[in-house]
Amino acid sequence: MSNSVGVVIVAAGRGTRMGTAESKQFLLLQDKPIVVHTLEIFQQHELISEIVLVTGEEDIDRCKEWIADYKLDKVIAVIAGGTERQHSVYKGLLQLGTQWVMVHDGVRPFVQPEQIETCFRRAEQVGSSVLAVPVKDTIKQVDGAGRVVSTPDRRSLWAIQTPQTFRLSELKVAYELAEREGYVGTDDASLAERAGISVSVVEGSYSNIKITTPEDLDFAEYTRRSRGDGQS
Numbered sequence: 414m415s416n417s418v419g420v421v422i423v424a425a426g427r428g429t430r431m432g433t434a435e436s437k438q439f440l441l442l443q444d445k446p447i448v449v450h451t452l453e454i455f456q457q458h459e460l461i462s463e464i465v466l467v468t469g470e471e472d473i474d475r476c477k478e479w480i481a482d483y484k485l486d487k488v489i490a491v492i493a494g495g496t497e498r499q500h501s502v503y504k505g506l507l508q509l510g511t512q513w514v515m516v517h518d519g520v521r522p523f524v525q526p527e528q529i530e531t532c533f534r535r536a537e538q539v540g541s542s543v544l545a546v547p548v549k550d551t552i553k554q555v556d557g558a559g560r561v562v563s564t565p566d567r568r569s570l571w572a573i574q575t576p577q578t579f580r581l582s583e584l585k586v587a588y589e590l591a592e593r594e595g596y597v598g599t600d601d602a603s604l605a606e607r608a609g610i611s612v613s614v615v616e617g618s619y620s621n622i623k624i625t626t627p628e629d630l631d632f633a634e635y636t637r638r639s640r641g642d643g644q645s
């Protein structure tokens with residue numbers, strides 16, 4: 414238990430922005446489902462002791478088959494998710510018995526082992542951390558009529574990724590607070606922030622994309638091939 418690290422991989426989304434008949438987390442990247450690529454990265458990481466996979470109820474059986482086929486023996490549970498990402502994460506948290514938790518999107522198959530390590534080490538020092546990259550574009554806040562409201566200073570803007578690392582007990586409290594207050598956030602850190610937890614960013618890489626829209630698949634194929642690890 415001491416400093417043990419569990420991972421919740423969320424893969425229960427519908428992938429509406431991708432628009433494919435098959436959910437994007439199960440699309441093949443070099444003959445292997447995207448979510449399996451993601452699981453393998455954590456399976457092979459020495460810091461990680463337990464993995465929970467959260468997926469669609471109807472996808473549990475095939476996920477269990479892949480877990481057996483690809484020998485992903487750190488996966489302790491495959492469970493059904495909820496309506497929003499947040500609900501899926503919370504269900505996953507309830508399965509873990511570790512001191513720390515990293516929450517990661519099943520559709521981010523390019524996170525690097527060193528980034529997982531750095532993210533965890535920072536959390537160990539300061540309590541919680543998220544991978545992120547400085548934004549490259551100028552960001553504008555725009556109102557419902559399409560008018561620019563403001564241009565925030567780019568130097569303070571980061572695009573937030575996963576994994577996001579927390580003490581498991583603290584993240585559960587943050588999730589329970591959000592549930593009581595009816596707050597739905599798009600990442601785990603936003604719930605932690607509301608619960609008064611200070612979150613640090615750790616600079617990751619622009620290649621740790623979340624596969625979201627069709628053009629991301631081209632980038633994913635290219636990245637997978639150029640890393641020369643297509644055979645694994």
Ligand SMILES: Nc1ccn([C@@H]2O[C@H](COP(=O)(O)OP(=O)(O)OP(=O)(O)O)[C@@H](O)[C@H]2O)c(=O)n1
Nearest residue numbers: 423424425426427428429430496497498501519
């Ligand atoms: N109810 C949900 C919604 C999302 N996710 C997961 O959260 C991650 C990030 O979400 P996103 O990219 O938004 O995935 P989808 O919700 O599937 O996509 P979309 O919003 O386009 O429908 C994905 O791995 C997705 O499977 C989940 O486990 N449960």
Ligand SMILES: C[C@](O)(CO)[C@H](O)COP(=O)(O)O
Nearest residue numbers: 498518573574575599600623
């Ligand atoms: C958690 C996340 O991947 C951080 O960038 C992102 O917020 C998920 O958002 P989505 O709306 O579910 O894509």
